Amino acid sequence: MAKQFRKKVLSREDDEDETAQNRREKERGVKRQPTSPREANDDDDGSESEQERLRDQREREQLDRNIRERDAAATRKLSEQKQAFTTRRSNIVGDVETLRKVSRQEYLKKREANKLKELGESIEDGEYLYKGVKLTEAEYNQLSYEKKIYELARNHEAATHHDHDQYYRIPEPYDDHEGGVNQEKRFSVALQRCWDDDLNGRDKKSNPFAEQKAWEDQQIGKATLKFGSKNKRRKCDEEYDFVFEDQIEFVKASVLLEGDQMIANGNVDVGKVQPSHQLDKLREERKTLPIYSFRERLLQDVEKNQVLIIVGETGSGKTTQIPQYLHEAGYTKGGKKIGCTQPRRIAAMSVAARVSQEMGVKLGHAVGYSIRFEDCTSEKTVLKYMTDGMLLREFLVEPDLASYSVVMVDEAHERTLSTDVLLGLLKDIARYRPDLKLIISSATLDAEKFSDFFDSAKILRIPGRRYPVDIHYMEAPQADYLDAAIVAALQVHVTQPPGDILVFLTGQEEIETAEEILKHRTRGLGTKISELIICPIYANLPTELQAKIFEPTPEGARKVVLATNIAETSLTIDGIKYVIDPGFSKMKSYNPRSGMESLQVTPISKASSMQRAGRAGRTGHGKCFRLYTSYNYDSDLDDTTVPEVQRTNLANVVLTLKSLGIHDLVNFEFMDPPPCEALLKALELLFALGALNKVGELTKVGRRMAEFPVDPMLSKMIVASDKYKCSDEVISIAAMLSTGSSIFYRPKDKQVHADTARLRFHSGNVGDHIALLKVYNAWKEANYSTQWCYENYIQVRSMKRARDIRDQLERLLERVEIKLSSSNDLEAIKKAVTSGFFPHCARLQKNGSYRTIKHPHTAHIHPSSGIMALEHHVLPRCVLYHELVLTTKEYMRQVTEIKPEWLVEIAPHYYQLNGVVEEDYSTSKKMPRGKGRTSTSKQIPSLVDYSICV
């Protein structure tokens, strides 16, 4: 069954192309080659359609004109932005083109003006010192900037070797012997040497790097002045030879012996059985795993204890072996299963595949996996790998997990939302099921905490098979971590033996910037260094580009991977030997009071930095360069990341727990209880949605809502769609809203085209929700074509995900007895949406901003909204929004205009017209009591008239 579904999905993709092909061939028979299926339909009619076509054409021409105008404006704006960017980043990148124009005189004048004749500076105790004089940070940065100009001039000169008279050069000896440093002279000497090489012919030029290096060696002694105290001289120049003038120094501090679980790499082969000789080989391999010698002890411990905490380091084989040992020891007798949860789908799939190979069975038979959209198990399955969210859903069907004899929660230290809820629930049911064995696997740091949570459960430590990682810290803190990361990467490239580099950055924008700078810098160095392949990786990167990081590095080259947090846990890249860790990541936080989510750059935790460092030691002895000091590490970083339960919206969790019959949420045993306020907020919302009654019990509506694996407001919307007879449309909207990633694709160089393409879905100013529906339907109309997505600047991946979710929602409709019904009435659809999202409404204020109605809070419509994209847009009086996000401002994302009357009609318990109005006015000076209440204002109620009663 499960495999059939999988096959269906796959074959649908194949069909897609075939049908698109057919369609195109059919269309060729029509007199005019249409460019879209819609036009093809228009052509079939008679003269009436001809008129329509002319009108269409006129519209298109107008649109084209608009596009051209916008295009020109966008180009202007882009060049302005580029200019601004160049200026801002010039202290890192510099700009060779600009430099070309800087003559020596100008340069000296500038320098004179800045009174920076000599450059000899240092940082002591976080203060910038220049010959004992304290500098402000701005002054210090100016100093560095000057030096970088020199460096770039040098590189540029070295690369071009002509017209050098108009450039800066003084072929003089350098450095005063009194200890002062004459930077200017030093640079010029280097320049001169480059030229000499060139002028004296090939033989000398064959070794320009030696000269360069001699100069650099000279630099090293001085470079130590820059960071760190003046008195101390380090011996690092004996260890490395540096190429970069603004070079970073690290202190080797410790060796990491920390790790994570082994993930079997490679594709999952469904149903592939190994030939017997390979099976023997696999069996032999199993015996070489570190965990093998712990087999008997492990089985004894499981026998004696109900809960066992396993601390297993990288490569110990715990994920693949423990369930097999338990199976061999007979825990699967009597039709009982062994379940093993993973935080990620990929892990569940690949581990299951590996284990099925080891056991020599078909995947999906004795060994299977279960993830959303794909249930690869059968009645015969005894070892079941699954995502933790999946086990949570199984609780809904089987609250005591009667069919399981053992549950293993793997990677529990990651503390995902599902893991935390699961741990609470497992602890709860373990009391009633003494025969149920629990195994929790965790990292070293949290083992004690897990043990405490499970009433001092026994801890079993299993050594891993991992390589040591040297950890290097910075001497002094860095002002700009991005700059530091780039310098460090280049430094590693030049000074360290072969091995790929992994740099952790916070987001897409930062990665793109870093990529640009790195390319620029390596170009400046030309052939002096070996090739550096730059590979960006982040979740939103198209899949075909993501594959690039897994390509083996060619001989003589080095790969530098610029990654977000995705490389911390989710994917493993072979060949990484060096990790550069600036110590930051983006983290989501949630403010229960305002219901606002925000994504902010925050320092990582110690556990996280260990995890990052561990990425260097997967294939051999590695090195990790931390761009912060060891003092920072010890005193500034938290031990562990704040678990997700404490920084997220809990509405869904509360609904799940309530439907499991857990009423006393405050006393539910979370390992780290979430803030009370967040729980109350979630309860309040569920009550408002009608999922809970006044005493906090689950209602019939709530039970139906809990069936849908989406946020409660979305599930309410789906349940309500039954009443408005538009469930077909509403599940499409719900699926589109819950894809998580953005639907519209907006590449930097084609923003205008992308915007106009998007605008087409907003025709009629229908609002973002309906626009999403239009996108989905248009895609469906185009036979789910990938080509169509490219043409319309739509993300294929998001759409495919939306289709999967929609299919699942459609199947679930049947379960809660909602008929699939379609309606063309946009108002009905909007009303159904309002039924779920009435707590998310805002009204327009005089200054053009909005104020949310429930807890008054100022917000703005997000510029990506269709409402803002339309020309001469009029701000709607009252809007409904999908979510509130805090970025540069407080924004409402996915906005649709609604009629205020609907609110009273749909949620009379939440908004009502009552006497509070009078009170409101009496306290406000704006409108005197009893006056200004015209009859019209009574006929068309304004939102001011609604008070909230919850």
Added chain:
DNA sequence: GAGCACTGC
């Protein structure tokens, strides 16, 4: 007129 860390059901 702004931005999208990462999972998961």
